[in-house]
Amino acid sequence: MAKTAARQPVPARRADAERNIxxxxxxxxxLLGADPAASVADVAKAAGVGRVTLYGHFPSREALVDAVLDHAVGLADAALQDESLDTAPAREAMAGLLRTSWEVLDRHRRLFVAADRVLATERIREHHDRPLRRVRRLIERGQREGAFRTDLPLPWLVTTFFSIIHSAAQEREAGRLAATDVERVLxxxxxxxxxRAETTAPS
Amino acid sequence: MAKTAARQPVPARRADAERNIxxxxxxxxxLLGADPAASVADVAKAAGVGRVTLYGHFPSREALVDAVLDHAVGLADAALQDESLDTAPAREAMAGLLRTSWEVLDRHRRLFVAADRVLATERIREHHDRPLRRVRRLIERGQREGAFRTDLPLPWLVTTFFSIIHSAAQEREAGRLAATDVERVLxxxxxxxxxRAETTAPS
Structure with missing residues (x-):
């Protein structure tokens, strides 16, 4: 590294690094979206960089999967930008948000499976912070408008959104849920x- | 190993192995229930066996965590044996099953966190096959008796039980859900x- 630094001006090196990343x-x-078991070597080859270069940026397969997940969630979050989230009736907006979220997750389903194999669920959830803020905002609006229940904690309702949609991805992957049925079920x-449940829980 | 075999009759070796396991x-x-990061060396020490012996039975930390999870789920399943599951009104029986399941999961919460870090969710679910069969039987009964909805696939309803109760464990561990609130929320x-939802989904 020190030798390269002496030969190449700093901005060019940084531009190279950014391009490689x-x-x-x-x-x-x-690749991980096509095959959750794709190797670091496969990814380096497809990216046109050497394995040493890849490991220079991502020191382990886990670090690579973590960064790829973050990248994919960024793309997903962009797809969720939709002003009807703030204007449509809350139940309709929720159905739309679920459908769009599922569409994006289903496209990256195997990548999610790859992430689930090497990352803790809490870490995967952290990566979803931005899209989950949209979910939270919509649930809050629905609660203000009287469309959604207020007797359960807001963070819990947001978590169930995350949990249910990721369960659907697992169920699809395991063949326990039909592709044509996912949106309705979600x-x-x-x-x-x-x-709000009509009857409260039995005591 | 071959040398030991020559010195010790087979049944004694097997009894030793069973005792060690x-x-x-x-x-x-x-140990994993107290600290999800507990090491293989810690477990070997607490079990009074050498690391070589432990690795002879469980070749990796992942294999050890997998076996420990299976063991713990076996204990949990025994705790769920309760004939009121088949006799109490379905909604009451479901509330009881959730409470008992949570009690057991909460006791082993950190072990579940340890498992979640190294095992795929699908694998964790496979280990829960026996308790989930109880959940399935109860939901089927509730459906027959008209207490539970029938418009969603049965395997999906079973999955939501697994998913929601494990989400609660994650939320407790992350400090987003109060201990006193878990049972009511679940x-x-x-x-x-x-x-059955009163209003169907917006089209």
Whole structure:
């Protein structure tokens, strides 16, 4: 590293590094999305960089998967930008948010499976902080408008959104849920859960 | 190993191995339940066996965690044996099953966190096959008796039980859910989800 530094001016090195990182994240998203078992060597090859270069930026497969997940969630969050989230009736907006979220997650389903194999659930959830803020904002609005229940803690309702949609990804991957049934199942489940139960729990 | 075999008759060796495995699983359940980062060396020491012996039975930390989880779920399943599951009104039986399941999971919460760090969610779910069969039987009965919805696939309803109760463990560990609130939140969530929604999803 010290020798290279002496030969190449700093800005050019930084630009190279940024280009390499972008290529690695793009290739990682693509390859892990196709095969959750894709290796670091496969990703380096597809990105057109050497393994040493890749390990220079991402010191382990876990670190690579972590960075690729973060990259993919950033793309997903962009897809969730939709002003109807703030204007449509809350239940309709929730159904729309579930459908769009599922569409994006389903596209990256295998990448999520790859992440689930090497990262703790809490870490995966941290990466979803931005999209989950949208979920939280919508649930809060629905509560203010009387469409959603207020007897359960708000963070818990946000968690159930995360948990249910990721369960659907697991169920799809395991072949226990039909592709054609996912959207209906997600919308029915989440809206039932957000509605005040008619009968309270037996004591 | 071959040398030991020549010195010791086979049944004695097998009894030794069984005793060691039992001690390792007991120590693993205890230590990982207290600290999800407990090491293989810690477990070997607490079990009174050498690391070589431990690795002879469980070739990696992942294999050890996997076996300890299976052991703990076996204990948990025994705790869930309760004939009121088949006799009490379905909603009451579900509330009882959630409370008992949470009690057991909460006791082993850190072990579950340890498992979540190294095992895929699908693998963790496989270990819960026996307790989830109880959940399934109860939901089926509730459906027959008209207490639970039938418009969502049965395997999905079973999955939501697994998913929600494990989310609660994550939320407790992350400090986002109060200990005193867990049972109410779980019962309300699961019963809402099992009830037919009054209004169907917006199209």
């Amino acid at each position: 972008a290529a690695i994240l793009e290739a990682g998203t693509r 919308v029915e489940t989440m809206l039932s859960l957000l509605s | 039992a001690a390792i699983l007991e120590a693993g359940t205890r 019962v309300e969530t699961m019963l809402s989800l099992l009830s």
